[in-house]
Amino acid sequence: MSLTLAVASGKGGTGKTTLAVHLAAWYARSGPTLLADLDVDAPDAGGYFPAARPVAPDQPVEIAVPEQDQARCTACGACASLCRFGALVYIKGMVTINPVTCKGCGRCVRACPAGALVESPVRAGRVSLALLPNLALYQGLLTVGDIRSTAVIEAVKQRAVDPAAALTIRDCPPGATCPTVRAVHGASACLLVAEPTAFSLHDLENALRLVQALGIPVGLVINKAGAGQADPRRLAARYAVPVVAKLAWSHSLAEAGARGQLCLEDPAMRRCLGDIELWLDGFKPKDAP
Ligand code: SF4
Numbered sequence: 001m002s003l004t005l006a007v008a009s010g011k012g013g014t015g016k017t018t019l020a021v022h023l024a025a026w027y028a029r030s031g032p033t034l035l036a037d038l039d040v041d042a043p044d045a046g047g048y049f050p051a052a053r054p055v056a057p058d059q060p061v062e063i064a065v066p067e068q069d070q071a072r073c074t075a076c077g078a079c080a081s082l083c084r085f086g087a088l089v090y091i092k093g094m095v096t097i098n099p100v101t102c103k104g105c106g107r108c109v110r111a112c113p114a115g116a117l118v119e120s121p122v123r124a125g126r127v128s129l130a131l132l133p134n135l136a137l138y139q140g141l142l143t144v145g146d147i148r149s150t151a152v153i154e155a156v157k158q159r160a161v162d163p164a165a166a167l168t169i170r171d172c173p174p175g176a177t178c179p180t181v182r183a184v185h186g187a188s189a190c191l192l193v194a195e196p197t198a199f200s201l202h203d204l205e206n207a208l209r210l211v212q213a214l215g216i217p218v219g220l221v222i223n224k225a226g227a228g229q230a231d232p233r234r235l236a237a238r239y240a241v242p243v244v245a246k247l248a249w250s251h252s253l254a255e256a257g258a259r260g261q262l263c264l265e266d267p268a269m270r271r272c273l274g275d276i277e278l279w280l281d282g283f284k285p286k287d288a289p
């Protein structure tokens with residue numbers, strides 16, 4: 001049985017992607033592993049794997065956006081007030097649909113009794129795939145100016161599937177809003193990465209609530225442990241969440257991170273990854289190797 005691990009954080013810049021890419025490289029040493037970069041506004045996991053071979057072409061992510069066919073429209077008004085995203089405006093028989101904010105849910109199309117709302121594809125982003133031995137890296141990239149990140153996230157999730165892979169790691173968008181919900185949803189477990197700062201703790205609490213509301217087992221990784229004034233362990237205890245691993249700040253790790261280099265041989269990183277592996281082993285079926 002393959003596991004899916006969501007790596008998320010309450011706010012950006014906590015070291016979430018750094019952890020996700022190191023975990024992917026760590027597990028790829030022992031078997032097929034998938035890494036899905038779902039941080040589609042600014043995907044950067046690929047920067048850690050410059051030798052990965054792109055598998056062309058990228059797959060487009062398209063959304064079916066309706067347009068009014070005036071010849072068919074009977075001005076019945078059934079589509080008025082239907083759109084939950086405020087993308088459809090109906091005024092005196094005229095239907096205007098904003099192609100930027102329409103989510104392509106099809107609700108208005110299904111409600112139209114005259115077949116007067118006709119869908120056509122609009123590109124919201126794309127999904128790329130690059131390969132290394134034992135590692136498949138899927139990346140979603142939102143089209144510049146587009147706001148439909150959840151559609152791109154869903155497309156990456158659907159494509160990043162391989163029954164032969166023992167582990168799929170999702171690098172999720174930071175925060176606690178719709179894109180994070182979509183990215184974490186359906187995972188076997190979730191790791192939240194936080195720093196020991198008041199700002200990080202505030203956002204961590206939102207993320208903890210979100211993941212627990214989704215019913216997904218969650219653990220905490222404290223990055224830059226000991227370098228800040230706040231203590232994420234108390235918050236973790238309040239939510240009965242285990243502190244799975246800690247990674248102390250070090251100059252060499254920070255420098256390597258800035259260069260997009262992996263540090264699998266760094267002793268502190270190895271300890272951190274080993275602790276996470278032990279925690280993840282608890283989610284495997286008892287008879288799994
Ligand atoms: S397809 Fe959905 S999101 Fe788009 S205009 Fe119709 S109801 Fe709104």
Ligand code: SF4
Nearest residue numbers: 073074076077079112
């Ligand atoms: S539901 Fe269809 S027929 Fe009725 S106003 Fe809207 S587009 Fe026109």
